[in-house]
Amino acid sequence: MAATTLNPVPQIVVDHVERPQQGLMGWLTTTDHKRIGILYMVTAFVFFIVGGTEALMLRLQLGVANNDLISPQTYNELFTMHGTTMIFLFVVPMMAGLGNYFVPLMIGARDVAFPRLNAISFWLFVAGGVVFYASVFWTPPSAGWIATVPLSESTYSPAGGVDAWIYLIHLTGIASLLGAINFFATIANMRAPGMTWSRLPLFVWSILTYSLLLIVALPVIGAAVTMLLLDRHFGTHFYDPTEGGSVLLWQNLFWFFGHPEVYVMVLPAFGIISEVLPVFARKPIFGYKAIAASTVLIAFLGLLTWIHHLFTTPTPVVVLIFAMIASFLIAVPTGVKIFNWIGTLWQGSIEFRTPLLFAVSAIMLFTIGGITGVFLAIFPVDWQLNDTYFVVAHLHFVLIGGSVFGIFTAIYYWFPKITGRMLSEALGKLSCGLMFVGTLVTFMIQHSLGLDGMPRRVYEYDNVGHLQLYNQISTVGSWILAAGVLVTVINVARSLRTGPVAGPDPWKANTLEWFVPSPPPENNFDAIPRVRSLEPMKDIRREVERRSLTPHTPAPATITADAPSEVSV
């Protein structure tokens, strides 16, 4: 009779254990979300350096009026590659890398839902980058990152560069789509016990929204570039006006993807900022629900505004008005986020560590981009500003201020978790200062360039008005910005070997990734803690403190944990 009251003992029978791959093969065949995350981040950062170098060459050419340093063809190739690289090979995969590494850790999972699919995503992304950059050895694309038809059709761009661009869109597109499905499945199904939707970290909310946007928008660009490929090589006429095709069809399809893509790049950065501010203000996030809701709302509205990229096309005014109003509406949840961030800092005790500096710089710079976005949303005003350097300035404040500074915030915040070592604060602050000043000097003046009549994507300009002066200021700024990036590269290289050991929780942060050692073990959690609030680490620290004060109760290794379910073999 006693046997029936026995607790069942978990048993795992293993007859064969594969030896883990070591060294290079280990990295090439890994399905560990953390290793894939690192691969994503390192590869994306390499592309960031490449894309940045292209930008510096563009700025050098524009440093002097009527400069002939770079030929017009090369110039067009450079800005096409710069834009494409930064968007498809840097920001989006960088966010995928950060999501890969931290989403499972933050929600208390041991990996993503589909680890092998995850590996495929990464290698497809690499393949996209390789195919695209292989075109350097033949003819790189020169039709801009928006590849507008008919310029990108075979009549006007007969060389294979545009095809390389199309394959890049397809390969990185499939990669992002699979990755997005993976993130969604992981977040929906694999959260720690007690982690309800209202206890989901805001970075995870942003990755969830990023995934949804990619799932909605990517099939559209996939179809659009497939039609372009068919037009170019198989004799169809989807975009050929002389055979009943439509040029505006491309612009609509492209921007139906292109505008949500902006939020794909910016929302995860917002998520990072929302994680970092409470940690360094030593105060809970202000208005958690409003921030989470505004993330989703921005994404939804972002799907309705693509027409604001088409304000100068022959499109009925009523449609322009709709796009204008929808674009205005986005400013509301975006403003709510910024106010909530200030609310988080308000009455806090702010520690000026590098991650906080980057996060605050991001808010400051993004605010400028957000405000100029309202100018561009008013379509009669956009008739003047569209396709000028004003737009170049706007989008760089959004994407450098938002995405790049967000990514650098993440680098400084999470480097100790990934490597187990701290980055240098002095170098970090220097890097942040240089990048902040560099961004302002490079791009503030570009508003004036646009207002003074300089269109974008021109390889040279006459020295009328103050064009040369403005351009020189901008070129100088680009080198300051580059120096700031370089300082972080040096900082990372130095700290990998010699940085002070971080320990599991150097910032006294709030989320679960700080529960595990730095770097985390392959299985992440031996025991998954039960989540009781938005800030589980705060609860755990408090509990540890309480138990260590009562000497008769020995503090166990795992606090508020479920029964250990990981069996070592």
Place this chain on the structure above:
Amino acid sequence: MALLCALALVATAVFAPDAFANFITPQSGGSPNADRISNLYDITLYIAIVVFVGVEGTLLYTLVRFRKRKGRIPVQIHGNTRLEIGWTVGAAVVLIALAVITFAELHSIRTPDVSGPNGLSVGDGAELTSADAITPPKGPYITIQVNGQQFIWRFTYLGFGQGSGANTADQLDDAYTYYHMYVPTNTTVVLKVVSQDVVHSWWIPDLGGKVQAVPGYTNWTYFKISKPATYSGQCAFLCGEGHARMKALVTALPPKQWLAWLHTLEAQLKAQKAAGAAGRAALKNRSGSAAVENP
């Protein structure tokens, strides 16, 4: 610091005279619609400066005021529903105000201005009615077809040809120029913007906003210049290798001078046409004899 510098720069620009006229506002002054766009931009700019200073100022103040100090205890609050609703509504109100202002200005920006009494008269070839896509101007106006091609603009003065009469559908006989457009002063000029190869964008900043020249579509804009002057601009949409060099000039002449210029142009074009016809005839003769030799 950098932010202060930026503010200082903006302040200089606001109070500086003409030297920095296009430092923080778009170009204007050539045509009333450009002025109205600039006006709408200015209103937005004032609101934007208030928002910018408000947000960045509050953020900077917060950072300084609540920096870590001995004995400061961070207040553990999770939000404030009233405050949050307040600033959501506040942001919405600013944008609603902006939308209302835009709608108020929209009609006048979209409606072409009426030609002045000193403009080109109907007797001299200006049109009065049209079935065009743009709101037809009230009063006399002329229509110029702007054709984008890699990498030059062609202007066809619709209805102004060699004896083909006004409003003819046959543009082959209409007067045309490349690169340099001439228009009469005080006359509403309607532009019918098309493209024959890739997408271009027509833009003379002083004369109003851009319109894309999209192959397969017709786009419309207009301007009215009151005083004789020349304005420059360039293609604003990437159209290939020569994009940066695809420029344009618009010169306004008093109607009488403009008509004189037009007559000279017509004579030139007539002579060119005659020379072309003679050349073609000669070529036909030669190839005709060639065809006999080699059937």
